[in-house]
Structures are given as structure tokens and as C-alpha cells.
Amino acid sequence: MLKIVGMADMKVSGADGDILVTYALGSCVGLTIYDRVAGVGGMLHAMMPDSSIDPNKSKENPFMFIDTGLIKLIDGCVRMGAKKERLEIKAAGCSALKTSGFFKIGYRNFNSLTSALSGLNLALQAYDVGGKSSRTMRLMISDGEVLVEDGGKKIKL
Template sequence: MNNTLVVGISDMKLSANPGDVIVTYSLGSCLGVAIYDPKARIGGMVHCLLPTAAAAREKARANPFMFVNTGVAMTVRRLVDLGADRNRLVFKAAGGANMRRDRIFDTGVRNFKALMRLLEHNHRRLAAHDVGGTTPRTLFLYLDTGRVVVRVLGKESDL
């Protein structure tokens, strides 16, 4: 029986239980990042609201998962603490949509760019992504296999 762990906005969940499924809903401009160690079968997911904590250090200390740069880094640290190997981690991302359909804030694009900068800085790569557009997404991580699924308008596809 699957146990579903729901990741809220500015939140993160981890698991080493192969029966667990981690899910985050309504990824609009927010970025959801699924991170998985296929050998240890340990994974996590973070739902980040904003790209960087540079101008909001107090908020980042209170909740690092609010920001892509601090949230993804903290999720990796916690996965390693749980027994994952940093060098085996597979990163997949979804979200980053332009929900306002304007270019005033471009939060979704900035979130994705922040993730790419962070991964590049740490010599990691993004294995797959489904970002941009104007439609919200739901992201699932199945801990038994590491399968990542994106649901958009009721249609599911593997990432």
C-alpha cells in the first residue's frame, strides 16, 4: 500500500520507504524538484516559491524551502544525511509556468534559471524537466522505482 506524502508550497518531504509516493500539487510559477538516489532508493521533493534568498536572508533562515537556491541545497543535504550518495542523485523539475501571462515578474523563468545555476555550480545536471507555459502541474515521485510523473490538465507523462 502506498503512503502519499504531500509537499506544500515552500515545503519539502523525504523518504526512504519504497512504498511512499511524494507529490506536490498546483505548480504554477513555483518550481518542484524531485531528487532521487536510484541505488539507495531514497528520494525527496521540494516545492520552491521564489528563485533566491539573496534579498530575504531572514525568510530563508526561517524557511529555506521557500527559495530554489536554499531549498534544493537543503533537500540534498537532508537526503545525504538519510543515506543517499550525492554523486548518484538524479534531479528532475516541473513548474516554472507564467501564470500571469505577462513578463512583469517572470518568476517561473527566474526559478528555473536559479535551479540551473545551482546545479551547474555543483557540477550536476538536470535529467529531465517540464517547465514553462501557462498551465499548472502536479509532480509525483515514486520511491520504489524513482519514476517521476507530471500531470497537466489530467494527462500524465513520465519525466
């Protein structure tokens, strides 16, 4: 079953036929985690780098921010049987959709993600980030395959 992960949203699954998908990954980060032994995976579509930007919003919706969303994503998969030490972690997005910009959200999102993962003794195994295009990301729960569509190209992470 196709399960859509919206902006500032997260889904986890252990159902063999499920496909998690998120659309319109511009400066946002799409993050997948997968445990092959447990057959459990999840996806996060986070918009902002750090919950300290707006602590009240992070309490309302932790998936809006990378730091709080990552913790919820890992916890959700662990509750379904995944083990933190077996997680395969992949990311897409973090584009610079405008040619110039003071905030550089895509760049900040990627830095925040790698920093948050490092703080948890985790690392990305693969990623497709940067550039100026919007991406679609899919996670196949049956085998952990992650596909990214970027400007008409399909990339397997």
C-alpha cells in the same frame, strides 16, 4: 503512503511504498532527487529563485527559495544514504500563469535552478517547465519514477 509536499516545503523518504506529491506548481518549481542504489528520494516545492531576496525569510523557511531549499533537499537525502554523484534530478513547474508580467518568476525560477545545480556540479536529467498551466508532480520512492500532470496530460519524466 502518500506524503504531501506543500508550498515552500520539502520531504525526503527511503520507504518503498511512499509517494511524494506536490500540487499547484504554477510559477513555483517542483524538484525531485533520487538515488536508485540507496532507494532514497526527496521533493522540494520552492516559490522564489534566490534567498538574497529576503535573507530573514530564508532563515525561517529555507524551502521557500531554490538556492537554500536545494541544499537542504540534497543534505536530507544524503543523511538517509544517498550519494550526491548518483542523484537523478527532475523538475516541473516554472509556468508563466499570467500573459505578461514584470517579474517573470517562473522563468527566473528555472534559471536559478539550473544555475544552482551547475554550481554544485549537478544537472537536470528531465524537466517539464514553462507554459501557462499548473502542474502536479509525484515521485515514487519504490523506483524513482516521476509523473507530472499538466493540463490533464500525464507525463513521465
